[in-house]
Amino acid sequence: MARRVFLHIGAPKTGSTYVQNVLWNNSDALQRAGILLPGTRSAHDQAMTDLRQVSWRDPNATWTWDQLAAKAAKWHGDVIITNEALGGATPEQAARGVAAMAPAEVHVVVAGRDLWRTLPSMWQQSIRERRSWTFETFLRDVESGRFETFWEIHTPNRMFRKWGDLVAPDQRHLITVPPPGAPHDTLWQRFAAVIGIPDGVCEMAAPTANPSLGAAEIEVLRRVNGALGEKYPVRTPYQKVVQRHLVNAVLKKRRNETRFSVGQDRAAWVRDLAEQQIKELRDYPCHIVGDLTDLRPGEMAASPSPSPDELDEKQVLQAAIETIVAMLGHADDLSQTGEVGYDAVFTRAKQDIKRGLRRVTRR
Incomplete structure (x- = not known):
């Protein structure tokens, strides 16, 4: 055993x-x-x-x-x-x-x-799992207790x-x-x-992290999710199509330079929650590796960039167009390497994105 x-x-x-x-x-x-x-x-x-x-x-x-x-x-x-x-x-x-x-x-x-880093990361992860709520809606739900998850x-x-x-x-x-x-x-x-893994057992060179998307890229994905309707309603189909061919193949490879944070209007709230969490863990008998002060937000300066909710519509439109162009290149690469069966997938995906763009332009 x-x-x-x-x-x-x-x-x-x-x-x-x-x-x-x-x-x-x-x-x-x-x-x-x-x-x-x-x-x-x-x-x-x-x-x-x-x-x-x-x-x-x-x-x-x-x-x-x-x-x-x-x-x-x-x-x-x-x-x-x-x-x-x-x-x-x-x-x-x-x-x-x-x-x-x-x-x-x-x-x-x-x-x-x-929590200062966790909140925007968790909202982004929820978008990458097919949610379509805005960043502000997510924060309000967490703050009010409506999102206990x-x-x-x-x-x-x-x-x-x-x-x-x-x-x-x-x-x-x-x-x-x-x-x-x-x-x-x-x-x-x-x-x-x-x-208790001894030094030298594991090779560290190959593994990579799970990179975050920029504000424009995650906003494009959020709007695509909203435009999907009943398509790919559960986790596995969504991962096989949207995660694989849109997020991994295209969005993660963009510059993703526009970073965003919770916002100074909630800085005190996040700071208070962190102190409460640290106190509870200090009183809880467990083996701590690292330091509880790591859970205290460090730099909480105002984000130099707008949140996805605050982006100009032209920024979102430009990111969406560039995403479509990149997806066409990805589709072409798949056809050149002999993968088959993706024509219908990409046709549907492009149609979904275009529907989302039409909604943007109407607004």
């Missing part, structure tokens, strides 16, 4: 893509060192959707949480299960998730990031109440995301220290 099982449960937008890339790109080396990542990256995601019983679970998914646990149970060393959406489980689901790993010693690993899945305090309370204090681990300017591998070193 497994000796220890480390459940890395989140949060999203805390460098999880970077950490997971290092892990999966070095899975063979980790296994030789006695550390198993059971199944595949997709298996961890499918097991998460099974455990949480989400409505958007891929109907073609085959992995369940119990299957992943059974795979882990056959290993005689340490096991890592990682998916940043696990933190969104209910208390009952978390209890089932931990119980399935018995009799192994279960460790809960949570990463935390300061944000707190449940993005704050270590809430995640520890559901997952951490199920294990002993020395089996709860909080990793703080280092502030801007820290060496790029600091987050990985903190994660590796929790698991």
